[in-house]
Amino acid sequence: MEVIVTEIIKTIKDSDTVIERDMKLLALFFELFRTALGIALEQLDRELATEYKKQGYIVERQDGRTVQCLCGTVSFVRRRMKKPGKKGIYPLDKQLRLKPHQRFSALLMKKVAETATSCVYRKTADIVNRFTLTNLSHQTVKHIVMQSGTLCQEWQDIQRQETSVEETEAPVVYIEGDGLVLRGQHKKQLEIHRMQVYEGRKKEGKRTRLIHGYHMASTEYEKTWERAGWYMHRQYGLSHTIVISNGDGGTGYGYEAFQELAAGCKWHEHQRDVYHVHRKVKGTDELQDVERLRKYLTRNWTYVEPLNQRQMPEKVHLIQPGACEAGHRIYSYRMKHQGRCWSQEEAEAMVQLITAMKNEEWDAVYGQWGRTAYKPISQRFKNIMRKVMKRVPMQPHKGVHQGSIGTYSSASSPLGKLAKGLQMAHIL
Known part of the structure; x- marks a missing residue:
């Protein structure tokens, strides 16, 4: 904890403006959370592996995965396990309800879909990118809306099957x-x-x-x-x-x-x-x-x-x-x-989103997805934050250094064109 407090104080002292100070503090806090979450997930994966080994599973390999959250990108390594005669699985992915090739957390998808019900996709991407550490495109927003619409339909089907x-x-x-x-x-x-x-x-x-x-x-x-x-x-x-x-x-x-x-x-x-x-x-x-x-x-x-x-x-x-x-x-x-103008599938997805929010069922739709069926968390989990606090303080990125070439000739010369291209490179 002392290391983190020292880093906060240093960030406050080294900031020239209030905006710079708040941005650095926000980046520090998000970095702390991402680090803690990554350690927690790997700890949970170890515990899941122990439980699955008791059922006859063996570890095939370890693979990395990244998931985009509201706080930014979270990276972690998890085990792929297999039992003779059965298909290989990732126990941690199953525990977290992460679908294959899913790049975004459920909360991020929920917030993006909520915003998309009141403004166009480009504006939605701009709003989300401004208020989080994500970097979404309008095509990504559309993809999330389509997924959320399917989730609404799945939830309605489950409701019909319940007593x-x-x-x-x-x-x-x-x-x-x-x-x-x-x-x-x-x-x-x-x-x-x-x-x-x-x-x-x-x-x-x-x-x-x-x-x-x-x-x-x-x-x-x-x-x-x-x-x-x-x-x-x-x-x-x-x-x-x-x-x-x-x-x-x-x-x-x-x-x-x-x-x-x-x-x-x-x-x-x-x-x-x-x-x-x-x-x-x-x-x-x-x-x-x-x-x-x-x-x-x-x-x-x-x-x-x-x-x-x-x-x-x-x-x-x-x-x-x-x-x-x-x-x-x-x-x-x-x-x-x-x-x-809308395609049939896109219009249906948007209608389902708006209707779920109008009926105040939106939280229940994503809550159904977020249920976990297995919680083997032990007392060792309590030591995770203590480990995070002892980590080396985050080193802020200094940015790209800009330079120039002394051409001593016209801008239309080959050397002048090269110098102009290097000056414009930071914009690309």
Whole structure:
């Protein structure tokens, strides 16, 4: 500890400005953490090797590995072990849940993906590089987003396989659905299919919050509808529940589709979204438009009629106009502005990320990945930091020394061009 304290004091004294001081201290602290983590991982690898030897494994070789973390690059050496008749494994990689060829830590991936849901990939890379000791490109950010989207889907699949939770007895459940069109690659159109389920609305200042709201979204209609049906029948005991559905009447958002989700409920009422009805009324100018409007209202009056005028067993609150469309904003702000276009896979990954964060499931998604199944840490682990404190203090890098060539001739001469090239080399 005395060595580290001495190094901190020396860094503070040798710094000319507060920015220089803070940057040097940050580099020192990160270097200390990376060193400690590297020693800890190698210590853990030795303990894992001892346990695996008891199971008949032998050490084949030792290989190095580097992982990019928020604090920078962490390097360590671990053992590859093999048992006769079985494929070789790295016990430490298995313990840390490091996948083959994985270059980034789970926390770094989580933070990068979070940032990417609110700004473009280039801006995300710039932000992460400024606030950490990493050096990411926008292509790397895209790759992390795609991996995180796959992780969200895997977590949802695991949730479906788990035992059902205790059902919630809600008197009324509201379910809404609508689509959001995006610009796809090669002049194609993509659509985000969204569903939201909630038990009512609560006024908070000038805004309204959904009570126990849950959101489903995907670029695939069947996937969204399947998840909505799973959630409805897993979360609620619908036999004593009134279900109020709302849609614009487009393909896949009519009464019949919602009736499947509400199967087994006490009472189901479907409502045509008021926002779309008002838009049709306001867009009526010519006589032929009036005739079309009359036919539309006649054909859909069963769903256009206000809920408080229908024969229902209980009084329910009306669904506000454009309620589902308001939930589009978090997707449209990220995915529609500035002429952005998406591939099917990339759009699906981004939709899954935004939805997981909106449902406050983001920590659970990465928490599922981070679970460890084996913890053979012994009392020797407590001595790791003591070893780190006794290490030789970090020697700060002095940087590249710049020099010049005295040409004593014109800049266009061969020697002048060489001198100019050497002067520009530090920029490359």
